[in-house]
Amino acid sequence: MTNTTIETRNLDQYGNAALQWSQARDLLARESASKDVPFFLSTVRPDGRPHSVGIGAVWFEDALYFVSGPGTRKSRNLAANPACTVSVRLSSMDIVLEGDAHRITDESTLDRVATRYRESGWPAEREGAAFTAPYTAPSAGPAPWYVYRISLTTAHAVATVEPGGATRWTFG
Template sequence: MTDNMNEPVSTRNLDQYGSAELPWSRARDILASDSPTADLTFFVATVRPDGRPHSAGVGAIWVDDALYFVGGPGTRRSRNLAVNPACSISVRLPGLDLVLEGDAHRVTDSSTLERVAGVYRDGGWPASVEGDALTAPFTAPSAGPPPWHLYRLTLHTAFGVAGAEPHGATRWDFAH
């Protein structure tokens, strides 16, 4: 569990049509229930050393109130995160477009690696722990060759725009 993921420290209603502020629980509960079994595509945006943006699709999952994703050590996202952990992750959830902003850091402790690998396996990706990384017989081409580093997002800010009732747009800020 993370201290900053439980509840936002502040929220701001961004809706211009009079809809109420969206509760963080709406986004959090969809992430918890739909990842990794639903067909969700997450996009992680990182910053290259020269300041240019980079974005790539990732298989992210919500485990114990945190978002995790993988990347091979040679991928652009992993090389970018090694220099600058700032990133954003975007996903279209059922009825809610979501952008998560924060810092992603590599996870190397065996208990977290085992826990996250188990959730990936439950969702259909046969991940296992190898040393301080994950491996599996297959993955998305954008992940690079195995083994894959596991990253955990420390959430700073999130934005949600609801395309289904109840509509609305909200910014959530988290302690970090």
């Protein structure tokens, strides 16, 4: 998200200052790869109904990445409509990320993301334009797994520790 303008809107009704995007981004980078951090992806089915599922995700190089088998409902939904949200509860902030998820096929990027996943404890390897590993979350479907990156349009956060706060960031 380098060279991106960020519009900040304070949503807090109790007089707290707006949260800083850098704080949210740093939390995502530090905590996203933990197996104890629950991420939930919401996509849109072809008939317009929502679909939500837990995913394993990593914040890396200023973007959120996740994997999904090509036959899963979420991959089929994203192929038809890339609009999605991802929700996560971090140690001091609940965050909802909104944007479009697109499949990544660039081998250099895939190699770097696989390294990041390995550093977090998941032994991902690039095989062509997808990942393989001895195991993954049941919701990812069978290997090989496509890798997706979310291009953010908006993020919302609520602080879960004092002094509190609620903020919306719009990326342009």
